[in-house]
Amino acid sequence: xxxxxxxxxxxxxxxxxxxxxxxxxxxxxxxxxxxxxxxxxxxxxxxxxxxxxxxxxxxxxxxxxxxxxxxxxxxxxxxxxxxxxxxxxxxxxxxxxxxxxxxxxxxxxxxxxxxxxxxxxxxxxxxxxxxxxxxxxxxxxxxxxxxxxxxxxxxxxxxxxxxxxxxxxxxxxxxxxxxxxxxxxxxxxxxxxxxxxxxxxxxxxxxxxxxxxxxxxxxxxxxxxxxxxxxxxxxxxxxxxxxxxxxxxxxxxxxxxxxxxxxxx
Amino acid sequence: xxxxxxxxxxxxxxxxxxxxxxxxxxxxxxxxxxxxxxxxxxxxxxxxxxxxxxxxxxxxxxxxxxxxxxxxxxxxxxxxxxxxxxxxxxxxxxxxxxxxxxxxxxxxxxxxxxxxxxxxxxxxxxxxxxxxxxxxxxxxxxxxxxxxxxxxxxxxxxxxxxxxxxxxxxxxxxxxxxxxxxxxxxxxxxxxxxxxxxxxxxxxxxxxxxxxxxxxxxxxxxxxxxxxxxxxxxxxxxxxxxxxxxxxxxxxxxx
Numbered sequence: 001x002x003x004x005x006x007x008x009x010x011x012x013x014x015x016x017x018x019x020x021x022x023x024x025x026x027x028x029x030x031x032x033x034x035x036x037x038x039x040x041x042x043x044x045x046x047x048x049x050x051x052x053x054x055x056x057x058x059x060x061x062x063x064x065x066x067x068x069x070x071x072x073x074x075x076x077x078x079x080x081x082x083x084x085x086x087x088x089x090x091x092x093x094x095x096x097x098x099x100x101x102x103x104x105x106x107x108x109x110x111x112x113x114x115x116x117x118x119x120x121x122x123x124x125x126x127x128x129x130x131x132x133x134x135x136x137x138x139x140x141x142x143x144x145x146x147x148x149x150x151x152x153x154x155x156x157x158x159x160x161x162x163x164x165x166x167x168x169x170x171x172x173x174x175x176x177x178x179x180x181x182x183x184x185x186x187x188x189x190x191x192x193x194x195x196x197x198x199x200x201x202x203x204x205x206x207x208x209x210x211x212x213x214x215x216x217x218x219x220x221x222x223x224x225x226x227x228x229x230x231x232x233x234x235x236x237x238x239x240x241x242x243x244x245x246x247x248x249x250x251x252x253x254x255x256x257x258x259x260x261x262x263x264x265x
Numbered sequence: 266x267x268x269x270x271x272x273x274x275x276x277x278x279x280x281x282x283x284x285x286x287x288x289x290x291x292x293x294x295x296x297x298x299x300x301x302x303x304x305x306x307x308x309x310x311x312x313x314x315x316x317x318x319x320x321x322x323x324x325x326x327x328x329x330x331x332x333x334x335x336x337x338x339x340x341x342x343x344x345x346x347x348x349x350x351x352x353x354x355x356x357x358x359x360x361x362x363x364x365x366x367x368x369x370x371x372x373x374x375x376x377x378x379x380x381x382x383x384x385x386x387x388x389x390x391x392x393x394x395x396x397x398x399x400x401x402x403x404x405x406x407x408x409x410x411x412x413x414x415x416x417x418x419x420x421x422x423x424x425x426x427x428x429x430x431x432x433x434x435x436x437x438x439x440x441x442x443x444x445x446x447x448x449x450x451x452x453x454x455x456x457x458x459x460x461x462x463x464x465x466x467x468x469x470x471x472x473x474x475x476x477x478x479x480x481x482x483x484x485x486x487x488x489x490x491x492x493x494x495x496x497x498x499x500x501x502x503x504x505x506x507x508x509x510x511x512x513x514x515x516x517x518x519x520x
Contacts, residue, residue, distance in 0.1 A: 168322070172322070172345075173366035
């Protein structure tokens with residue numbers, strides 16, 4: 001490839017500088033926040049017993065790493081979130097396809113889906129525990145319950161908004177409804193899949209933590225409830241920080257999938 | 266000789282909650298093998314509906330459509346339909362776009378594929394076979410869409426304003442291109458257009474539909490006194506203006 005022109009080079013250089021400044025500002029905000037928190041705890045402006053402090057959070061983390069207990073909790077929450085995320089994707093894709101294939105079915109079921117989607121899913125968690133027991137299965141179902149109905153609705157709406165002329169094209173080429181699904185509806189909905197995945201990964205994490213609050217002996221949600229009950233607020237805040245990091249990493253993972261898949265959209 | 270296509274007393278209406286709209290009323294005409302028919306008329310006169318009926322996507326409410334003397338359904342007619350927009354899928358390469366019809370009909374045989382290769386070669390797209398549709402120019406996209414239609418070796422080709430999405434200059438040259446391809450492949454074709462000069466320059470006969478509900482107002486045979494007729498050369502012929510004016514007048518009577 002030819003050497004880019006000077007103007008292009010300076011444009012790229014400027015862009016790079018801007019991006020670097022943004023990253024720097026992001027890190028700076030975090031550092032200032034942590035610094036103020038730590039300083040106010042040390043200077044007794046806030047009660048470190050209740051508000052904890054970055055150093056206490058780190059200390060709790062290190063001690064839980066050394067007895068390996070933290071890995072169990074992180075692992076449990078991560079596993080439950082990922083399993084419910086994949087199950088939500090499969091279930092909502094399958095349901096959306098069925099609704100698309102049988103349009104009268106979708107008309108019949110629509111009000112139910114809308115109600116279930118607007119229902120606060122935390123209301124279901126106690127029921128799930130009674131029905132399914134206090135185990136991982138329940139937590140996974142709780143995680144799914146938060147995301148699945150919205151996901152079905154979004155994907156189905158995406159399916160029904162596919163350009164009617166593109167569908168006509170398949171019919172003019174002698175295709176069946178099945179061909180329409182395979183050749184047009186599914187491939188053109190890939191951006192919608194990615195968007196729902198982005199939303200779902202966060203929602204599943206929310207549902208899993210709610211589930212762990214009330215029906216679990218492990219996981220970060222359990223740590224938060226346990227820590228608040230025994231007044232170990234260092235543990236609570238540590239779990240929250242880990243949840244933040246986990247949410248960020250999971251979201252970035254979906255972003256990577258997006259970059260890979262969306263080249264042609 | 267049995268005509269390729271025969272419509273007799275075809276009517277069609279659209280039904281909605283607010284009432285029905287009669288789109289086409291009492292349409293009858295025949296089309297001989299190898300001829301090129303253009304259908305013109307004011308917008309909303311049911312031109313596209315007529316193509317959908319001929320293609321079998323819609324069923325006429327009254328009247329019959331027969332293909333080589335048999336009812337459309339029984340005839341197993343192989344009819345190609347080229348839509349207004351090319352609808353090339355961005356998630357497929359140019360090659361897998363033009364073979365989409367073959368793929369759907371399970372006809373990805375060496376014989377059909379080599380025909381596609383020949384067409385890509387002949388019509389200047391072979392170096393773009395692995396490109397994405399967005400890398401093609403408007404005219405090339407239209408040619409790709411035509412190859413996709415021709416790959417199924419249709420006995421009758423329906424063109425629904427295939428050039429309306431193009432800018433004027435591209436339009437003229439693509440019009441020449443496509444008409445050349447259709448002549449070369451010896452296809453029978455029906456072109457729907459609202460561009461009178463396009464109709465006159467390409468067709469052997471022009472069918473004028475009246476305002477909604479679409480009825481046949483007049484069938485104008487178009488003959489040019491020249492060999493190797495192309496749309497561009499027809500546009501420059503002295504007869505062109507006469508036909509244009511004739512059809513223009515007819516359309517205005519109906520309006």
